[in-house]
Structure formats: C-alpha cells, structure tokens
Amino acid sequence: MNSENDKIALILAAGKGKRMKSDLPKILHKLNGRFIVQYVMDSAREAGLKRQIMVIGHLAEMVRESFKDSAVEFVLQEEQLGTGHAVMMAEPLLRNFSGDLVVLCGDMPLVKPRTIGRLIDERHRLDAAAVVLSVVLDDPAMYGRIVRGQTGLLQAIVEYRDANKKTRRIKEVNTGAYCFDWKELRSILAHLGDDNDQKEYYLTDSIAIMVGRGRRVGAVAAEDQMEGWGVNSVEELQEMEKLIKSGTTPADYM
Numbered sequence: 001m002n003s004e005n006d007k008i009a010l011i012l013a014a015g016k017g018k019r020m021k022s023d024l025p026k027i028l029h030k031l032n033g034r035f036i037v038q039y040v041m042d043s044a045r046e047a048g049l050k051r052q053i054m055v056i057g058h059l060a061e062m063v064r065e066s067f068k069d070s071a072v073e074f075v076l077q078e079e080q081l082g083t084g085h086a087v088m089m090a091e092p093l094l095r096n097f098s099g100d101l102v103v104l105c106g107d108m109p110l111v112k113p114r115t116i117g118r119l120i121d122e123r124h125r126l127d128a129a130a131v132v133l134s135v136v137l138d139d140p141a142m143y144g145r146i147v148r149g150q151t152g153l154l155q156a157i158v159e160y161r162d163a164n165k166k167t168r169r170i171k172e173v174n175t176g177a178y179c180f181d182w183k184e185l186r187s188i189l190a191h192l193g194d195d196n197d198q199k200e201y202y203l204t205d206s207i208a209i210m211v212g213r214g215r216r217v218g219a220v221a222a223e224d225q226m227e228g229w230g231v232n233s234v235e236e237l238q239e240m241e242k243l244i245k246s247g248t249t250p251a252d253y254m
Contacts, residue, residue, distance in 0.1 A: 006099035007120065008182075009049035012086050013037055013106030014057030014077040019233040025058045027106040028066055029237055032244050035066065036231055039109030046113035047120070049102055053093055055086040082200030083176065084192045091189065094182060101182040103203065107231045109240070111177065115222050119179040122220050129184040129215035130207060132157065133177040135228035136221055143173035144204065146219050154217040157204045172221060174204065175228035184210065 017026025027037035041052060050071075056063045057077040064074055075090045087103065094101070100120050104111065115133065123131045132154060134146045142160040145167050149155045157174050158167050188209050192201045210217050222228055231237050 005051075007049050007051075008094070008097060008099070008101055009041075009044040009052045010087065010090055010101055010103045011037065011040055011044070011052060011054045011072075011106045012083060012103065012176075013054050013063065014080050014086060015107075016058040017107070017232070020237070021234050023059070025056075025063055026231065028063065029231070031109055031231070031237060032241055036109050036237075037106040040104050040106055040111065041070075041072065043111055043113045044102065044104060044116060047102075047116035049116070053090055054106070055090060081194070082198070083203035084189070084201030084205060087185070087203060088189055088192075088201065091186065094186070098183050099181075101180045101185060103176075103178045103180065105176050105230055108175065108177065108228065109231065110224075110229055111175075111222070111227045112224075115220070115227055118220050119177070122218050123179045123181065126153070126216050126218045128153075128181070128218045129210040130178055130180045131218040131220055132207065133175045133179075133228070134172050134219045134221045135175055135225045136172050137225055138171070140168075140171050140173045145170040146172040146174060148172075148219065152218075154207070154219045155211060157207055159204075172219070173228075175222070176203075176230070177228075178203065178207075180206075184215065 013027045015026055020026055020029060028035050044052060053073045053075055055075045055077050057080050060076055077086050077089045119131050119133055144157045144159045145163055147156045147158055185206055188206045191209055192205050194201050207217055
C-alpha cells in the first residue's frame with residue numbers, strides 16, 4: 001500500500017479562460033461560493049493526495065494570494081504552451097519524487113475522490129505507466145476518443161480531427177486527467193514535441209509514446225459523465241451552479 005508521500009496531485013490551472021468573459025483566472029471564478037479549483041483540491045486531498053502542486057500562469061500573483069493560507073505549492077508557466085509543457089515546468093519540484101503523479105484539471109470541479117482513487121489503484125493493478133480518466137458520453141462531439149485493445153488496455157487517444165468514421169463512433173472520451181508513474185513520464189518529457197497546429201506540447205503525446213514503447217496504459221471510466229465536465233464558459237458555470245444547488249448532482253459533489 002502506498003504512503004501519502006508516494007502520491008502527488010499536479011493541478012493544471014494556468015489558463016485565462018477566454019470564454020469566461022472576464023480577466024479573472026478561470027479557476028478563481030466562484031461556483032456555489034467557492035473557487036472552482038477548490039473542489040478539485042478537496043477531492044484530491046480526500047483521495048489521499050496531501051501534497052499538491054498547482055501550475056499557474058494568468059494573473060499568477062492573484063492566484064498565489066488567493067491560496068496564501070493553503071499548503072499548495074506553485075509552479076509558474078509563463079507561456080501557456082500546452083499540458084505537456086505545464087508538467088515540464090513542474091519537473092524541478094519533482095526531482096526527488098518517485099510514485100504516482102495524478103494530473104488533474106483545475107476547471108473540472110465535479111471529479112470525485114473515489115474516482116481519483118480508482119485511477120491510482122488501477123495503475124498499480126495493471127503495473128501501468130499511466131491510466132487515463134475517461135467518461136462515456138451520449139454525444140462525444142469533438143473530444144479525443146479512447147481506443148481500447150481486446151484486453152481493455154488503451155491503444156490510443158485519437159483526436160476527433162484525426163479519427164476515421166469508426167473511431168468517431170466511440171463514445172468513451174479523454175477528460176485530460178491522468179495517473180502517471182512519474183519515473184516513466186519523466187523519461188518521456190524530453191521526447192515531447194510541438195510539431196502541431198498550436199505549437200504546443202501535449203500530454204496526450206506521452207501516452208502515445210508509452211504505448212509505442214510497449215508499456216501498459218489503462219483507462220478508467222468515471223461513474224458519472226459530469227465528473228469530466230470542465231467549466232469553459234459563463235453559461236457552463238451557471239448551469240453547473242444550478243445543478244449543485246438543486247441537488248441534481250450526487251451528494252458528494254456538494
């Protein structure tokens with residue numbers, strides 16, 4: 001059984017959130033009276049992730065000040081060059097660490113503690129390099145599809161634009177949350193490239209490299225599709241608030 005020192009939460013929270021119609025960092029918008037990211041932090045802590053590192057960027061000092069009484073550690077991502085780049089920025093704080101690095105999105109407040117725990121447990125059960133958190137959607141839209149092999153292990157995360165018709169029919173999609181064996185991920189970071197339209201370093205590319213190296217990669221589907229719901233606009237924030245206040249969401253979201 002892992003100790004608390006073998007698990008770290010890395011919370012990605014550097015973005016501005018252009019669709020929020022505010023200069024305020026996305027994670028500092030309030031959801032039922034609390035910062036969006038506080039829900040993520042609390043769920044991670046309940047899952048046993050006592051050490052938490054937050055990657056910040058837009059209005060970083062405002063974020064630091066908002067959590068000055070918290071034990072969270074901060075990493076500055078001055079240029080937002082993708083999720084892979086965010087992990088690269090955190091590498092200096094992880095030099096003496098070996099264990100489970102759980103990467104969470106700071107704008108995904110409905111993820112449950114037990115789901116985070118399932119991610120960690122599944123990585124150890126499979127002896128996997130990584131486990132991806134997925135959700136199954138009735139309408140998977142343009143999200144990256146989870147492609148599994150016959151044994152259930154992950155074969156690929158295929159972006160919608162790269163998917164053929166058969167792959168687009170898959171309803172299981174990537175949420176952007178992961179549990180990594182940090183040693184495995186650290187060995188791959190230097191191999192991530194920015195040869196794409198956005199000129200960014202994507203964490204999903206690390207999954208492709210792991211699979212290409214013959215390492216096991218798993219996927220855990222959240223019990224409730226709302227766990228993968230990220231807040232991307234004022235309208236989505238308002239809708240989420242209505243759900244929480246109405247009690248539509250499960251009790252442990254409250």
